[in-house]
Amino acid sequence: MNLPAFESYGDYSSSNYGVNSLKFVMPNITIYYSYKTPVAFRTWETGLVIRQNDWNTTTGKHLNWIDNDHSKRISGLEFEELLAKHSV
Numbered sequence: 001m002n003l004p005a006f007e008s009y010g011d012y013s014s015s016n017y018g019v020n021s022l023k024f025v026m027p028n029i030t031i032y033y034s035y036k037t038p039v040a041f042r043t044w045e046t047g048l049v050i051r052q053n054d055w056n057t058t059t060g061k062h063l064n065w066i067d068n069d070h071s072k073r074i075s076g077l078e079f080e081e082l083l084a085k086h087s088v
Contacts, residue, residue, distance in 0.1 A: 002027070010065035021062045029087055034062040043086050048072070051079035 004026040008018030023032045032040040032050075039062060040050040052073040053060045063073070074082075 010062060020058075021065065031083075031087070032062075032066050034059045038083060039063060040066045041083055041086065046082065046086060049074065049079065049082055051076055 004024045006022050006024045008021050009023050009032065010018070010021040012018050012021070020035050021033070023030055028043060030042045031038050034055070037055075037059075039059065040048060042048045048067060050063060050067055050073050052075060053063055054076050
């Protein structure tokens with residue numbers, strides 16, 4: 001079976017909260033989620049693509065765990081277009 005692997009990222013002191021910061025690793029793409037929302041992804045072609053924080057401080061913390069370089073972040077619209085293109 002070729003199922004995606006998943007694990008939490010970040011630094012929660014309790015594993016109960018780790019379910020809110022998961023990354024799913026598939027053969028051609030890794031997608032990072034904050035709660036149920038994809039907020040970053042990585043492919044061999046794109047490298048890390050991370051969207052700007054349009055939510056709150058918790059999602060901001062998740063984004064910083066993925067990469068704290070704010071200059072790399074792109075708009076939500078651009079992120080969604082790239083994710084759709086590369087997750088096919």
